[in-house]
Amino acid sequence: MTTVETYATLDDAARAMGSDAAYLAGGTLLMRAVNEGNAPDRLVRLNNPNPKEFRSSGDKLILGAGLTMAGVLSLRELDFLHPVARVIGGPQIRNMATVVGNLFAEHPYGDFATALLALGAQVVPVGQGSPRPVEDIFRDRSRVGLISSVEFHRPRDPRAFGFLKVSRVKPKGVSVLSIAALLPREGGRIRGARIAFGAMGATPLRSAGAERALEGQSLDATSIDRAAAAAIEGLDPPTDQIASAWYRREVAGVHLKRLLTGMERI
Ligand SMILES: Cc1cc2nc3c(=O)[nH]c(=O)nc-3n(C[C@H](O)[C@H](O)[C@H](O)COP(=O)(O)OP(=O)(O)OC[C@H]3O[C@@H](n4cnc5c(N)ncnc54)[C@H](O)[C@@H]3O)c2cc1C
Structure with a gap:
């Protein structure tokens, strides 16, 4: 049976944590685990988390x-x-x-x-x-x-950040994959490219290949094509009920190209 303990502050909650406990935040995943009988023995929560923090x-x-x-x-x-x-x-x-x-x-x-x-x-x-x-x-x-x-x-130019989620059910389906790109530019050249993929591994992962293809370049058709071709480097897509690993590998570059093409015009 799972018990729920309520504390006034995060410090109190931290002191109460142990290997048999999990912190209950919004509960959208943990309460599902409770319903399925897979939750830890103890859930630790706050009596008044400030939602606008x-x-x-x-x-x-x-x-x-x-x-x-x-x-x-x-x-x-x-x-x-x-x-x-x-x-x-x-x-x-x-x-x-x-x-x-x-x-x-x-x-x-x-x-x-x-x-x-x-x-x-x-x-x-x-x-x-x-x-x-x-x-x-x-x-x-x-x-x-x-x-x-x-x-x-905060990105100096918020338009240097782009995000794309690909799902079969829109707008709120589970991801086939998601992509987030941070492409800060100095003098028209990308400095500090970070390209992250979701649902392309056990955790979000960075695409080393795409980042290398973009770093120091201007964001144009040539660099975008190179990044798309190298997108899968650094990723490890799984097969699940949403998509196979093969499918995820095939479409990763296509969707990266779409995202980057939309970011080109800044
Ligand atoms: C129907 C449905 C649809 C969903 N759709 C999406 C979706 O489209 N995209 C998506 O990304 N996710 C989705 N989710 C998953 C989930 O809702 C989100 O990932 C959500 O952000 C989890 O946050 P939570 O506060 O509800 O976590 P909880 O269920 O409270 O906790 C989840 C885990 O995070 C840990 N945790 C939470 N806060 C802390 C903290 N401060 N310190 C240490 N550990 C902490 C908990 O201990 C627990 O292990 C969906 C879930 C459901 C049920």
């Missing part, structure tokens, strides 16, 4: 652990992320699903986590620990501990 410091954006997809959509400062939050589940899911919870969502979920990977986001652990790249969570989710917030820098 958000602050900024200069160009640094800080999203608190309680911020939901609906919360993201309500914030003008996060407008470049609205296309990401908008395609996660239906309205009921978006009202409950948190940004931090998305980092722990297993394949094929993790559309927002894919965007955070492209943005080079870091997670801030509860307590004194220093921020760690989201890749650390993907490497071993069981050893991460409680997270208080996720932070990243």
Whole structure:
């Protein structure tokens, strides 16, 4: 049987955690596990997570652990992320699903986590620990501990960020794949390309091939074709009920080309 414990602060909740406990955020995944009898023995939650938790410091954006997809959509400062939050589940899911919870969502979920990977986001652990790249969570989710917030820098030009979700059921179906691209430009050249794919591995993954093809180039038909041809390098797509690994491999470059072509005109 699963028991639920409620605490006033994240620090209290962190102290109560142990190997037999999971932190209950929006519960869109954990409550399903409860219903299916697969939940941990103890669920730890807060009595009053602030759903609008958000602050900024200069160009640094800080999203608190309680911020939901609906919360993201309500914030003008996060407008470049609205296309990401908008395609996660239906309205009921978006009202409950948190940004931090998305980092722990297993394949094929993790559309927002894919965007955070492209943005080079870091997670801030509860307590004194220093921020760690989201890749650390993907490497071993069981050893991460409680997270208080996720932070990243707002792209200098928000149009340097692009996102595409490919699903069979629109607008809220599960991803065949999702792609997030951060392509900052200096003097017309891409500096610091980050291309992340969702549903193309057990966790969101960066496409080393596409990033290499774009770095230092201008975003044009030639560099886009090269990136599309190299898209699959660094990815490890699984087969599931949505699509086979073969299909995902075949279409990854096609969809990357579509996304990048739409970003070309800035
Ligand atoms: C019908 C349906 C449709 C969905 N559609 C999509 C979709 O289109 N795209 C998509 O990406 N996802 C989708 N999801 C998955 C899910 O809703 C999201 O991934 C959501 O963001 C998970 O967040 P949550 O707050 O509900 O997590 P919870 O269920 O509360 O928790 C999930 C995991 O995250 C951990 N966790 C949460 N917060 C913290 C924290 N602060 N520190 C440490 N660990 C934490 C929990 O302990 C747990 O292990 C869908 C789910 C359902 C049921």
